[in-house]
Amino acid sequence: MNSNIDLKELWAKQETGIPDTKDLVKRVASFKRAHLKQVIYANILLLLVAVFIVLVWYYFQPEYITTKSGIVLIILAILAYLFSYNQSIPLLLKSSYEMSSADYLQQLLSLKRKQQFLEGIMTNLYFILLSTGLFLYMIEYTMRMKLPLGIFCYGITAGWIAFNWFYIKPKTIRKQREKIDGLINKFHLLTEQLTEKK
Amino acid sequence: MDIQFEEIYATYWQKIYRLCLAYVNDADWAKDIAQDTFITVWQQLPKFRNESGIGTWIFRIASNHCLRQVERNKRIPRSDVQTEIPDTSEPSIEDKTTFLYQCIAELAETDRLIISLELEDIKQAEIAQIVGISEANTRVRIHRIKEKLTQKFTRYEQ
Numbered sequence: 001m002n003s004n005i006d007l008k009e010l011w012a013k014q015e016t017g018i019p020d021t022k023d024l025v026k027r028v029a030s031f032k033r034a035h036l037k038q039v040i041y042a043n044i045l046l047l048l049v050a051v052f053i054v055l056v057w058y059y060f061q062p063e064y065i066t067t068k069s070g071i072v073l074i075i076l077a078i079l080a081y082l083f084s085y086n087q088s089i090p091l092l093l094k095s096s097y098e099m100s101s102a103d104y105l106q107q108l109l110s111l112k113r114k115q116q117f118l119e120g121i122m123t124n125l126y127f128i129l130l131s132t133g134l135f136l137y138m139i140e141y142t143m144r145m146k147l148p149l150g151i152f153c154y155g156i157t158a159g160w161i162a163f164n165w166f167y168i169k170p171k172t173i174r175k176q177r178e179k180i181d182g183l184i185n186k187f188h189l190l191t192e193q194l195t196e197k198k
Numbered sequence: 199m200d201i202q203f204e205e206i207y208a209t210y211w212q213k214i215y216r217l218c219l220a221y222v223n224d225a226d227w228a229k230d231i232a233q234d235t236f237i238t239v240w241q242q243l244p245k246f247r248n249e250s251g252i253g254t255w256i257f258r259i260a261s262n263h264c265l266r267q268v269e270r271n272k273r274i275p276r277s278d279v280q281t282e283i284p285d286t287s288e289p290s291i292e293d294k295t296t297f298l299y300q301c302i303a304e305l306a307e308t309d310r311l312i313i314s315l316e317l318e319d320i321k322q323a324e325i326a327q328i329v330g331i332s333e334a335n336t337r338v339r340i341h342r343i344k345e346k347l348t349q350k351f352t353r354y355e356q
Contacts, residue, residue: 007347011317013295014219018211019229021204024237097238097262098255101308102330104262186268193308194331 042085050078062140070137077129084122105191109184116180120173127169131161203240206252211236213318214260220314221264223303231267235260250327257320258328261311268307289355301350305343312336313343 057071099107138157142150214235218228238259246255289297302310308329315325326336 006351007298007344008317008319010291010295010298011216011314013291014216014299015212016215016225016229018208019233021207024233024240027233028237097235097259098242099262100258100328100330101261101265101311104330105265108266183269190265190268190307193306194329 039086043082046078046082050075064140064143066136067140070133070135070139073129073133073136075133077126077133080122080129081126084118084126087118102191102194105187105194109187109191112180112184112187116177116184119176119180123169123173123176127165131165134161203243206239206243206256207236210253210256214256216318217257217260217311217314218264220299220302221307221310222267223300227267231263232260235263238263251324253320254324254327257315257318257324261315261328264311265307294351294354297351297354298347301347305346309339309343312339313347316340316344 053071053074057068062068062071096107097104134157138154142153145153211232215228215232218231218235219225222228222231235256239256242259246252250258302313305313312325312329315328316322320328322336322340323333325340326333329336331339
């Protein structure tokens, strides 16, 4: 086939300078640094919040069991978030590139589904723990207030939680879903390209 | 970096770069994917057990790095290919090469990989192994893709 030879010839004409292998080492280092920075920032920030809450417990010595359980729940919420965050980042980094494309796409699909499941469960857990924790935590301090002020404080908090529950949470979950669904869909289409024409 | 890797790098860089370029049709992007491929090769080389030929193994890694690009929010190769020649002069070899890579980048993702491997002179049995489809299917698809490309070239050269 004459066109075949032509195509192969044209194909081989495309060349580019070979980058130094040192560039590869630099690339690995910068990728690791960026990844580490991202993980460290998120962890430090939330762990500081947790430490702050523990210090509040230590210095103000709450008397009610509700306050203490509130604090524990808020810290659990933070840990749940961090767990999910730290799990989902390396999930895709673990993927192996050495299989055939068809198997690789299957692997990506299953990893993305795992990530979707994890994020969904963890986001719900985070909001439930945080809202319950906050409600319990406030009881002791509200009891010390006069009734109208107590109602006002709870009203504000309830409003804030409701805003989170009915607006922020669905929005967060929807965003996560859209992103992962989009990718799952693309991986599906790619897989179909390999199965459809068999 | 050890000598074995340096040799592999020197032997396969252009081949892998061409595969990536035909996949994304963007020189810088292709270089990024090719470099990521060689990073994986470098990291996994000590574990490589010769179950498949080294070439098949490297092309598999490169193909999967290409497929992974859907996660990057960068533009998808657009179909702004010049199908008309601006003047009457015969297109140069460079023009034709550019046109070939543009045409390939417009194909379905897995077709891009298959035809790139074929043009790189990889045996069809190996292509089937790399992509994960049967040899018969590989043969049929290569034939169809070549037909498509030839049609485009015929129009381009008219």
